[in-house]
Amino acid sequence: MDASTATLRRNSIDVAAARRRCLGYRRRILDISQQVGALHIAPAFSCLEAIDTIYHELMRSRRGHSSQDTFLMSKGHGCMAQYVILEDHSVLTSDDFALYCKPGGRLGGHPDYGVPGIEASTGSLGHGLGMAVGMAYADRLKRDDRTIYTLMGDGEMQEGSIWEAFMMAGNLRLNKLVAFADVNDFQGLGRTSETHPFFYPVPEKALAFGWDAAEVNGHDHQAIFDAVAGRRTDRPMLVVCRTVKGKGVSYMENVPIWHYRAPNPTEYQQAIDALAEVSS
Amino acid sequence: MRNNFAETFFEASKRDPRLCLVVADISPAGAIDKFRNEFPDRFINTGVAEQIMIGMCAGMALRGLRPFAYTIATFALFRPFEMIRDDLCYQNLPVTVVGIGGGVTYSTLGGTHHAQEDVAIACALPNMTVIAPCDPAETRIATQWLTTQEHGPVYFRLGKAGEPDLTGNAVDPWEFGKLRYLSRGRDICILTYGPIAKMANDVADAYRAKGRSVSVVSVHTLKPLDVEGIVRALHDHEQVVVVEELSPYGGLGPRVKAIAWDTKARCRLDTFALDDAFHHVYGSHAEILAAHGLSRDKIIERLG
Numbered sequence: 001m002d003a004s005t006a007t008l009r010r011n012s013i014d015v016a017a018a019r020r021r022c023l024g025y026r027r028r029i030l031d032i033s034q035q036v037g038a039l040h041i042a043p044a045f046s047c048l049e050a051i052d053t054i055y056h057e058l059m060r061s062r063r064g065h066s067s068q069d070t071f072l073m074s075k076g077h078g079c080m081a082q083y084v085i086l087e088d089h090s091v092l093t094s095d096d097f098a099l100y101c102k103p104g105g106r107l108g109g110h111p112d113y114g115v116p117g118i119e120a121s122t123g124s125l126g127h128g129l130g131m132a133v134g135m136a137y138a139d140r141l142k143r144d145d146r147t148i149y150t151l152m153g154d155g156e157m158q159e160g161s162i163w164e165a166f167m168m169a170g171n172l173r174l175n176k177l178v179a180f181a182d183v184n185d186f187q188g189l190g191r192t193s194e195t196h197p198f199f200y201p202v203p204e205k206a207l208a209f210g211w212d213a214a215e216v217n218g219h220d221h222q223a224i225f226d227a228v229a230g231r232r233t234d235r236p237m238l239v240v241c242r243t244v245k246g247k248g249v250s251y252m253e254n255v256p257i258w259h260y261r262a263p264n265p266t267e268y269q270q271a272i273d274a275l276a277e278v279s280s
Numbered sequence: 281m282r283n284n285f286a287e288t289f290f291e292a293s294k295r296d297p298r299l300c301l302v303v304a305d306i307s308p309a310g311a312i313d314k315f316r317n318e319f320p321d322r323f324i325n326t327g328v329a330e331q332i333m334i335g336m337c338a339g340m341a342l343r344g345l346r347p348f349a350y351t352i353a354t355f356a357l358f359r360p361f362e363m364i365r366d367d368l369c370y371q372n373l374p375v376t377v378v379g380i381g382g383g384v385t386y387s388t389l390g391g392t393h394h395a396q397e398d399v400a401i402a403c404a405l406p407n408m409t410v411i412a413p414c415d416p417a418e419t420r421i422a423t424q425w426l427t428t429q430e431h432g433p434v435y436f437r438l439g440k441a442g443e444p445d446l447t448g449n450a451v452d453p454w455e456f457g458k459l460r461y462l463s464r465g466r467d468i469c470i471l472t473y474g475p476i477a478k479m480a481n482d483v484a485d486a487y488r489a490k491g492r493s494v495s496v497v498s499v500h501t502l503k504p505l506d507v508e509g510i511v512r513a514l515h516d517h518e519q520v521v522v523v524e525e526l527s528p529y530g531g532l533g534p535r536v537k538a539i540a541w542d543t544k545a546r547c548r549l550d551t552f553a554l555d556d557a558f559h560h561v562y563g564s565h566a567e568i569l570a571a572h573g574l575s576r577d578k579i580i581e582r583l584g
Contacts, residue, residue: 113342113371120342124366130332131367134339134347141300141321142343161363164332172324 013057018221019277021056022048025084026248026278030263030271032080036101037262038109042246042255044081046184046218047151049278050241051081053224054149054180055089069146070135072120074128075153075182076110082117083107091117126159128152129179133165136174136236151180155187158196163209169236170210177236178228182218184245186256206238218243219278248278281438281475282380284416285423286311289348292427293319299427300340302326304333304351306380309441312350334360337375338367346374346427352386353379353395353437357402368433369407375433376426382412382437382474383525384554387568391558394568395437400530402435403503410502411456412437414477415446418500421454429456439475446477447498457501459509465493469517471510471536473499476525476569482576483523483583499532510536514545521583522551525569529556552579 025048033039051071059069073082083100086092092107092115099105106115110123122128132150139146152162169177181202185192192199199205203213214227218241231237245259246252249271263271290311293299300322301315316323326333330351337347349356356379357364368375379398386393402410411426411434413419419438426434447454451461462477468487472480477498484494497513499505514520514536522533533551540549554572561571569575 120338121366121371124362126331127335127363127367130335130363131339131342133332134336134341135343136339137324137336138340138343138345141340141345144343161331161335164326164329165335167329168326168332168336 013053013221013225015221018049018052018056019279021088022052023275023277025052025081025088026275027272028084028087029080030249030268030275032097032100033262034265034268035097038101039080039262040077040109040260041080041262042252042258043075043078043153043184045247045249045252046243046245047075047078047180047182047241048081048247049219049221050151050180050182050224050239050243051085053221054151055085057221057225058147058149058178058228060147070119070132070148072128072132072148072150073111073122074132074150075125075156076122076128078151078153078182079109079111082111086117089117125153125156126161129162129165132177132179133169133172133174136169136177137172139176140174147176147178149178149180151182153187154181154183154185154192154199154202157181157199166206166209166211173210173234174236175234178231179236179238181238181240182243183240184243186245186254186259188259202240203238211236211238213238213240215240215242217241219247248275250274281413281416281419281443282441283310284419285378285438286315288420288423289427290315290318292424293322296346296427297322298344298346300324300345300347302333302337302340302347302349304328304330304349304355306351330355330359331363334363334377335367338363338371338373341373341375342371348376348378348426350378351380352393353382353398354393356380357395357398357435361401364433365405369405372407372432374430376436377433378436378438380438381440383476384568384572385440385475385565387565388562390562391560394558396525396554397527397530398435398437399502399526402437404530407432408503409434410437411435411500412474412502413500414472414474414498415443417445417447418454418498422500425456437474443475444478446481450498454500457504457506459506459513460498460500462496462498463494465495465517467493467517468519468521469495469497469513470521470523471497471499471513471532472523473502473532474525476523476574479569479574479576479579480523483521483579486576486580502532505535507539510539511543511545514540514543514547514549517547519548519550521579523574523579524553525574526553527556528553550583552582
């Protein structure tokens with residue numbers, strides 16, 4: 001029994017610890033927003049529990065860059081969620097954040113290949129899943145026992161390249177590929193459920209392409225973990241995470257401007273004061 | 281050309297298990313079929329889906345494999361352009377994108393199948409190397425180089441099939457990044473690349489018949505361009521002619537003109553390229569080139 005199997009055979013995870021971690025990550029992201037305004041807070045807050053679960057409970061090493069498994073942030077603009085977790089794992093440093101989006105720094109507004117813990121560059125939407133398919137196929141060819149995790153946004157899933165990747169992953173039966181959809185129902189010009197009503201139900205789309213699929217509350221660590229632990233092992237898996245954009249800061253939740261805006265000092269203090277552990 | 285690519289790639293694949301071929305529903309010709317039968321796991325057909333063809337190549341290269349993407353040039357480069365830019369070039373991954381039928385090779389299929397801007401677009405990409413051999417033998421040597429290179433992405437522009445041998449008596453060996461003199465003269469130098477080198481050779485023969493001494497050069501590596509070699513050609517000849525099967529924007533002609541200006545070259549310089557137009561004509565490859573104003577006689581007429 002390898003480490004992965006051992007991890008996935010556990011029935012429960014320490015949800016209280018996970019919630020405490022995510023509270024700290026949200027605080028850290030808000031702190032960074034007072035240093036540089038160029039960051040996407042709400043998109044990071046919607047997928048934070050999913051990425052926390054991936055790094056802490058699913059991947060077989062807690063050291064991002066030395067991990068046996070891989071995580072690709074296909075939804076690149078949500079990278080602040082990945083950055084703070086990599087900092088927590090000592091893969092990135094506080095110095096990296098001090099120079100975030102500044103000359104001489106190595107962290108930018110989207111993940112960049114070559115930065116420790118970042119295994120592919122993303123930012124333009126619709127690229128991560130395709131590269132994840134290639135990685136999963138290469139691992140099979142090389143008999144490397146790795147699992148590839150990737151996270152997409154729901155708006156991102158309107159890209160045709162995503163569905164080319166879905167089709168090939170199904171065709172190739174890439175059973176070491178686990179994709180997450182951060183379905184926060186918001187994109188640039190409105191609610192996804194209003195602009196693209198036939199996108200739903202999402203799991204059925206993946207099932208039709210030969211994937212396994214489950215839909216969970218995307219802020220529920222245990223539900224996310226259980227979905228992956230209980231997946232079919234003969235095909236790729238999509239975990240559809242129903243989430244709230246800006247989750248954790250009430251005035252940001254489902255308010256489109258917080259896709260890219262940073263809070264002013266008053267708003268920052270208000271957010272810090274009101275921030276609490278997110279419960280499912 | 282494509283068969284020479286396929287034969288060479290197949291032979292190299294026996295030695296290097298990292299070599300993989302990712303195609304987008306292109307019918308396997310010749311040795312491609314042999315590769316597919318011998319290494320079925322290393323042959324991936326994404327179907328009519330070029331974005332995942334490039335995306336998969338990127339993911340495979342990130343895992344240490346050496347994939348080649350292979351399909352008709354328009355579909356290899358234009359359709360998945362952003363994947364080539366972001367996944368391959370931005371990350372500087374050693375993936376070769378093979379474009380079959382560069383230029384207007386697919387002369388009966390209409391403008392949707394004409395890659396008449398491919399070299400210009402590929403050369404505009406940071407980190408991209410661009411290679412366009414002029415005949416089957418040069419395709420073989422270039423493919424050998426490609427199967428061992430590790431440094432980054434390459435756009436490999438090929439013709440189709442049946443191209444004549446032009447390099448059997450070449451003055452220079454093929455060397456990456458260097459001009460290759462196929463013949464060396466003193467008066468006129470014709471710079472060219474790809475299958476249209478045959479036309480350049482015919483033009484050279486016509487001038488030789490008039491007593492002129494003519495060089496014909498295969499500029500097989502468009503990027504990085506052998507700038508020193510171009511400078512020497514400009515200064516060693518009284519007349520330089522560029523003949524290319526490409527849009528008039530962004531190709532070898534404008535580059536040579538810029539180099540000539542920068543280095544105060546004093547030779548006469550003429551450039552010949554495809555028209556900046558979609559011509560709705562069908563016929564042989566030569567007939568489509570002629571519709572763009574490119575034939576031996578038209579070039580000679582313009583040169584005088």
